[in-house]
Amino acid sequence: MPELPEVELVAQSLDKLARGRRIVAAKLIRERLAPESSPALFAERLSGAAIRFVHRRGKHILFDLDNKRTLITHLRMSGRFMMLPAERDNPKFTHAVFYFDDETRLLFQDQRHFGLMKIVETSRLGEAKEIQKLAPEPFSDAFSLKYLRDTLKTSKRTVKEFLLDQTKVCGLGNIYASESMFLANIDPKKIANKLSKKKAEALYDKIREILSEAVSQGSTLNVDPENIDGSYYIDGFETRWRVYDREDLPCTHCKTPIIRLKQGGRSTYFCRKCQR
Ligand SMILES: [Zn+2]
Incomplete structure (x- = not known):
């Protein structure tokens, strides 16, 4: 399972690759990846939003969107992100796909099915149960x-x-x-x-x-x-x-x-x- 350094590096890479891109459509393929959203709700809440930046809290990757929402993602055992060009097919175990306006897409693949996604209002991110109880970040002043x-x-x-x-x-x-x-x-x-x-x-x-x-x-x-x-x-x-x-x-x-x-x-x- 990825730990802080790996999650930080993945978040940094996603920030480089996806920052500023607009999600024209979002597809939730495996419903249990985002148990609090139906595929329709998942699509509705993400479609049209641009990714302002990607960051991390604990072992969660956070996509800060320009529609006042944040997509929280946990890779768990085997979840991973891939940025694919239009001509490539979705690999096996693709559980969610984010289509961008330039025909590339970001997808979430998870062989062992433990990954999680959740969409929250950015202003209430700190109240999300995944985030609320986390200890201070090891590099923050609060972790003294x-x-x-x-x-x-x-x-x-x-x-x-x-x-x-x-x-x-x-x-x-x-x-x-x-x-x-x-x-x-x-x-x-x-x-x-x-x-x-x-x-x-x-x-x-x-x-x-x-x-x-x-x-x-x-x-x-x-x-x-x-x-x-x-x-x-x-x-x-x-x-x-x-x-x-x-x-x-x-x-x-x-x-x-x-x-x-x-x-x-x-x-x-x-x-x-x-x-x-
Ligand atoms: Zn020794």
Whole structure:
């Protein structure tokens, strides 16, 4: 599942590709992609609107439209956007299509059917349930060291589970949670409210470091408009993970084999020697 850096990069690419384009028609093919709109309503609310800009909040991609509405999108497991020229057919698992005035179209494809779309009034975006409860953005002033320390104090769950809770820290998933705990030398099984001041400070720094590193590395990649998301996964990211997906491989710091642990049904990778 894409995490903050990947979603940020996809939003940036969509902003470059779609900003200023007018949607002449919008087609909802798989109704459950947008459970609060019928296909007719989906078409009515989006047709004729120009995309002012595309941005991100948490792991949501937001299309700000000039008809006072915002289209909220969550890629979830396998959702992706593709910009296609008129001559190309829709690929399999195309769930929504946005036709532009120059005959190109943006489509949303989702093999595993978990993606979500919702149209809201832009002035009430903050009230949407998807957005309302999200923790402050990791790069915003609101996400301060004090915020993180105070929030850690309120949680009796493990640090790993704490980091995945989007209402506490926003944008991390399995990959960047593992990576930031590794860099901060924190045992993922540690209980959040037991974390020392020093470790909390390290965690704060490493969360921001790891996310900004991933965004800046991704920004240098060439993006194929027909495969926006894939442009970030295939060559870009996997090779530089420090612990994630490295079970049994030597720790990059001390050579101890990396352990994979199940926490809340999700995998955590860590070095039992470096992370205590
Ligand atoms: Zn190690």
